Amino acid sequence: MKTHQAKLTILSLLSDGQFYSGEYLGEKLGVSRAAVSKHIKGIQDWGVDVFRVQGKGYQLAQPIQLLNEDLIRQHVSNPIAIHPIIDSTNQYLLERAGEIESGTVCLAEYQSKGRGRRGRQWNSPFGSNLYFSMYWKLEAGMAAAMGLSLVVGIAVIDALKALGVNDVKLKWPNDLYYQDKKLAGILVEVSGQAGDAAHLIIGMGMNLFMRKEEISIEQPWTTLSQVLGEQMIDRNELAVALIRSWNETLKGYEEKGIAGFVDSWNEVDNFINRPVKLLMGERIIRGIERGIDAHGAVLLETEEGIRSFVGGEISLRSDEKQDDY
Incomplete structure (x- = not known):
């Protein structure tokens, strides 16, 4: 984290989308303009578009709304960990499964090794999307975890509806679609031993502001910004809505299992009767x-x-x- 602090400070300053001179940024960091230029290059390596205009300074291609840990904590009781830079939110929780509280959430601005189903890489540029994982201890054991990704998909749709985002559908077993295009993917990783509780790591990557050149999925895709048009997306509000919905749905899953969610799934199945x-x-x-x-x-x-x-x-x-x- 310490090695990235200068870059994160520059990003925080640039996040409003305005121009800032190299001299001003250098003064804020206590470094030279040459050092600022080097940090800008590192920021660009994270997938962030930073422009330099002679006489004006540096500007982001579009404003970035950074995740705010204090704000999210005000609205949920789950333990929260927000990492500006991480290898993978799922991996972070996997390494701590069984030692942390059930319901612990990890979010990140950038993943260097984000992954999807069957080991595929999930492209994760800084601040463009929502990279979100939750640890859940399922006392009923590993066998009871079958179908969990389906239930989590329903919870995501419920959260989006609460924010006024309608017509999102589910593709079996782990994707969210809008008008036949992929909006988000879910990855559930399970560990544990027979007869013991199952340790579940539930991860999701949702496209928010991705550009075409940043997408690595080999299928038609969309972003939440495209779905909503001019409406602004509040990443912190979205994170809160997802955490609340996952909490409620996972508790319901513990009581009813997948059988209690069949009708809900079929109502939003993207390919039903097709x-x-x-x-x-x-x-x-x-x-x-x-x-x-x-x-x-x-x-x-x-x-x-x-x-x-x-x-x-x-x-x-x-x-x-x-x-x-």
């Missing part, structure tokens, strides 16, 4: 998607009747046109 294909390694299964069952398995109506499929290496895709994403 042609889809399931990719299972080299095998492709086509059918009409019919929602999920009481175990969280996706249901496909095929020529052989309705069949259920669980997670693992299965990947669901639309089959309404020829696509390879």
